[in-house]
Amino acid sequence: MPYEFTQEGLARQADVVRFMDEHIYPNEAEFARQYHALGDHSYPPIMDDLKAEAKKRGLWNLFLPHLRPGDPGTKLSNLDYAPISEQLGKVTFASEVLNCAAPDTGNMEILNLYGNEGIRRDWLTPLLNGEIRSAFAMTEPAVASSDATNIELQIVRDGDEYVLNGRKWFTSGIMAPRCKVMIVMGRTDPKADRHRQQSMIVVPKDTPGVTVERSLTVYGNEERGGHGQVLFENARVPADHLLGEEGSGFAISQARLGPGRIHHCMRTIGVAERGLELMIRRAMSRTAFGSLIAQKGLIQDWIAESRIEIDMAREYVLRCAHLMDTVGNKAAATEISGIKVAIPNMALKVLDRAIQVHGAAGVTQDFPLASMWAHARTLRFADGPDEVHKMTIARRELKKYDPKFQMTPAAEASAR
Numbered sequence: 001m002p003y004e005f006t007q008e009g010l011a012r013q014a015d016v017v018r019f020m021d022e023h024i025y026p027n028e029a030e031f032a033r034q035y036h037a038l039g040d041h042s043y044p045p046i047m048d049d050l051k052a053e054a055k056k057r058g059l060w061n062l063f064l065p066h067l068r069p070g071d072p073g074t075k076l077s078n079l080d081y082a083p084i085s086e087q088l089g090k091v092t093f094a095s096e097v098l099n100c101a102a103p104d105t106g107n108m109e110i111l112n113l114y115g116n117e118g119i120r121r122d123w124l125t126p127l128l129n130g131e132i133r134s135a136f137a138m139t140e141p142a143v144a145s146s147d148a149t150n151i152e153l154q155i156v157r158d159g160d161e162y163v164l165n166g167r168k169w170f171t172s173g174i175m176a177p178r179c180k181v182m183i184v185m186g187r188t189d190p191k192a193d194r195h196r197q198q199s200m201i202v203v204p205k206d207t208p209g210v211t212v213e214r215s216l217t218v219y220g221n222e223e224r225g226g227h228g229q230v231l232f233e234n235a236r237v238p239a240d241h242l243l244g245e246e247g248s249g250f251a252i253s254q255a256r257l258g259p260g261r262i263h264h265c266m267r268t269i270g271v272a273e274r275g276l277e278l279m280i281r282r283a284m285s286r287t288a289f290g291s292l293i294a295q296k297g298l299i300q301d302w303i304a305e306s307r308i309e310i311d312m313a314r315e316y317v318l319r320c321a322h323l324m325d326t327v328g329n330k331a332a333a334t335e336i337s338g339i340k341v342a343i344p345n346m347a348l349k350v351l352d353r354a355i356q357v358h359g360a361a362g363v364t365q366d367f368p369l370a371s372m373w374a375h376a377r378t379l380r381f382a383d384g385p386d387e388v389h390k391m392t393i394a395r396r397e398l399k400k401y402d403p404k405f406q407m408t409p410a411a412e413a414s415a416r
Helices: 007-038 046-056 078-088 104-114 117-128 249-283 297-326 333-363 369-378 386-401 409-415
Strands: 133-137 154-158 161-172 179-187 198-204 210-215 227-238
Touching: 007 046, 007 078, 078 249, 078 297, 104 117, 104 133, 104 179, 104 198, 104 249, 117 133, 117 179, 161 179, 161 198, 179 249, 198 227, 198 249, 249 297, 249 333, 249 369, 297 333, 333 369, 333 386
Parallel strands: 133 179, 154 179
Antiparallel strands: 133 161, 154 161, 161 227, 179 198, 210 227
16 A cells, blocks of 8 residues: 655654754763662653753654644654654653653543543643653453453442542553553443443542552563552542543543554664664674674574564554554554564564674663563563454454354353
8 A cells, every 4th residue: 555754744754863863862871870870760850951952843742643723742644653753762761752652642642532621731731741741550460451341440430529449550650750640441330331331530640549559570670660550449539530431441442552552563663673773783893703793694694684574564564554544543453453463573583683692791781672672572461462463353354254253152252
């Protein structure tokens, strides 16, 4: 399917490349120094300087195609945004500098689409301005959350309030001091149709009854912003904090996760590119058994395979972005699931090769590869595990040949 970038998109892409070269890469070491000096989940002061420069250049909220008049940012299509997100994915903090970091991106999308004027004023506007961060609370420790209809946290109406009880984990970003609000998915009507039992609600982080119990590490690493476990004990929020209507939580989650999945994949293309760059630079600077590592046939094979795999993956993501822009997220559901499986697995292969070329140093903190690998590995779970995406792809493919095709009786019964 043919597609091409707009002139605005090409200009923004070039601007972001220059910004990365002039401001992000030169400040990687300083960001790391400040972050480690301040401790886990800290906010290095250099971020304010970088954000100010990004705003001055108009590089702000580039991910959000549904901006309303007066909101800060630039309207770009998914296709135009894809190469920008790829560039940002090459450095861990770059997306936040341009106010394009998860989970804020997905949260701003649904606050923009489903929040009332009060929610937009109190929470969306500060997020759009980059003044605060947010978290998304969907996954639970007690159930298989890959099936969102399993979610057990209770959201019960009590007069002009909703009362929340339950526990969440992998609430990404909740540990950051600048995180002030979260979007929580829970069950409002256990007797309703299984896809109408859930709702989403906006919960300020400082709400009485909300306790951040701990931060979950990723392969032993404490990721910036954390993946918190959060307890809700009779936590009360105003009824007008509900997003959409009661029972619309599952539908809203799908509206959120579609763009979120492709943003993850866009950034992960950049991660793989950075991994290939580091692999090549290392191979060209180290000698083993009388010649450069880069002169070894096996290493050249790894470099070539990585180049092919990255380029193929990029085309898959761009095609998916084009479909989302032209036929909509629902019609592009197969492609969204497809890239969500393909891209993290591709990046893991590239990063594993890069780590191997670096030798023992590749698994240390002296290089970013180990952290990059760990983060890419989590994407095989985030926004739906590989197995669920493959199941949905297979189901759609099978129905092309038999529209009446059903799953096995046991699986069909559990899906009702």
